[in-house]
Amino acid sequence: MSDEFGVSNATGEVVASRQLVPLNLADLNEEALLAMFPTPVQAAGALLLSRRLIAEAPAILNARSKALKDAKRTLLVARAYARKRATGTTAEDRKIEQEGDTEVITAGEHVDTCELLLEYAREVRKSLTEDVEILRSLNANFRNEHKS
Template sequence: MIIDETSGTVTEQGVELVPLNLTDLDEDTLLEMFPSPVQCAGALLKARALIAQAPAILAERSKAVKDAKRELIIARGYARQRAVGRDADTRRLVAESDADVLTAWERIDVAELALEYARELRKTLTEDIEILRSLNANFRGEHR
């Protein structure tokens, strides 16, 4: 996706797929499909810069999960104080359906999903870095 800063226009870019008929392509077309050594090195530098931010992002998202769980405990406490009923079980059931408690549960879900996404992104970046390191090593060998 490309965003034009002056007009605010958003342009969607499609994903280019590798053709299945590789044997029918000429050598120049095949070479155009592969990244240059400079592109590989640049991608590796960018991936390393992103992975360096991962510990701070994961710590921040972990803290968000803990904070959301703490908010749930507080919301439950207030909801139980406000709940009226004949016995403790009825008050507990009423408190669990309180709007603040349901909102707190939603915050926990969102925070946990964000944390899981960050973990998956770190894993993907790690795999990408390994691939890019391999490509860069192959390019160095070819250009000696």
């Protein structure tokens, strides 16, 4: 098995931490197959962690959405000031000069970054929701096995 890269929730750093499922499942013995599956305690712990992270998602999405709105407002103001400072002779020249202003470029890049961060947060929430469904199914199967 090889390392997969993930992101540390605490630091935001990329770390090699997870194991990938091997492609040669038919060649593995029973012990190797069983070692790939979580124990009931691990599955329950993962479900609790995923639920906690999903509970934090609305606040994170709201914060990132607000940051995007603020960045768009800053871009609008930067364009207005750049338009006021533009000295071109025609409207097209002034528009080109305005869009080439360093404050407009910086504000535009910040808008792009905020949009990417918001989209990333949405994808993480979607992924966690799918993980919770899988973990619920695993936990239900573990409970049924222990009842028998």
